[in-house]
Amino acid sequence: MGASAALISSRTNPKIKQARLLRDRKARQETGLFFVEGIRHVGEALESGSQVEAIYYAPDLLDSQYARELISRQEQNGLPCYAVTAEVFAALAEKDNPQGILAIVRQPEASLSDLSPGSFPWGVALIAPQDPGNLGTILRTIDAVGASGLILLESSVDPFHPSAVRASMGALFWHPLVSASFAEFTRWAFSHHYHVYGTSAHGGVDYRNVQNYQTPRILLLGSEREGLTAEQRSSCELVIRLPMHGHATSLNLAVAAGVMLYAMLERS
Numbered sequence: 001m002g003a004s005a006a007l008i009s010s011r012t013n014p015k016i017k018q019a020r021l022l023r024d025r026k027a028r029q030e031t032g033l034f035f036v037e038g039i040r041h042v043g044e045a046l047e048s049g050s051q052v053e054a055i056y057y058a059p060d061l062l063d064s065q066y067a068r069e070l071i072s073r074q075e076q077n078g079l080p081c082y083a084v085t086a087e088v089f090a091a092l093a094e095k096d097n098p099q100g101i102l103a104i105v106r107q108p109e110a111s112l113s114d115l116s117p118g119s120f121p122w123g124v125a126l127i128a129p130q131d132p133g134n135l136g137t138i139l140r141t142i143d144a145v146g147a148s149g150l151i152l153l154e155s156s157v158d159p160f161h162p163s164a165v166r167a168s169m170g171a172l173f174w175h176p177l178v179s180a181s182f183a184e185f186t187r188w189a190f191s192h193h194y195h196v197y198g199t200s201a202h203g204g205v206d207y208r209n210v211q212n213y214q215t216p217r218i219l220l221l222g223s224e225r226e227g228l229t230a231e232q233r234s235s236c237e238l239v240i241r242l243p244m245h246g247h248a249t250s251l252n253l254a255v256a257a258g259v260m261l262y263a264m265l266e267r268s
Helices: 014-021 025-031 039-047 065-076 086-092 132-145 162-168 182-191 230-234 253-266
Strands: 033-037 052-057 081-083 101-106 122-127 149-153 177-180 195-199 217-221 238-241
Touching (some): 014 052, 014 086, 033 039, 039 052, 039 065, 065 081, 122 132, 132 149, 132 162, 132 253, 177 182, 195 253
Parallel strands (some): 052 081, 122 217, 195 217, 195 238
Antiparallel strands (some): 052 101
């Protein structure tokens, strides 16, 4: 890291104020930027080739040699890297006990029309998810099983919310994430001959009894509150249920996605 870099010590510094704005969804939408916090997440953003606009770091908090070398390399490459005091960094950070590094990253631009069975053989589609943490966790599981990416349908959740970014554990940078209407999705899936597998308490087949999940395929999951509607279930080639043996009537969305993704991995 550059020894002569001036340390930003004021929270009212324009660069600090601009970065802090990205904690607000409206600013993320208007600028097309979001921030990524933590050594691993910043490293994944850079390694994936994501468009990183700037790095902020607190020398007094940053005790990782890997992170220090990462910043030095980025400075040599001409990326703006701003050194700040621990107090200023704490004002920027979302997490308690921050690691001392965050990056401002450009949101990737992708649409449903960019995806096809050749590049996207196996994915997940979520209808109207509400919890950004669930979204990030599902992306992490998509990465774990070797699936292709995530499609958000009729969605109002912000995939670049700090909770979603943290929960994805870097998977956000490696897999396409697109938004579309349900009507657009059904036309796209039909035109590309995707096999759409839905999950519902009303499903006719226990997931353990499915012998083979064909490719290209999409796992379709309904909203946390409502599940799949009758219309949405009718768009599926097969509607599968997860057995519930206790008093709860449904699983957490990310847990259900994890069970199904590993079942598909095993039987494909």
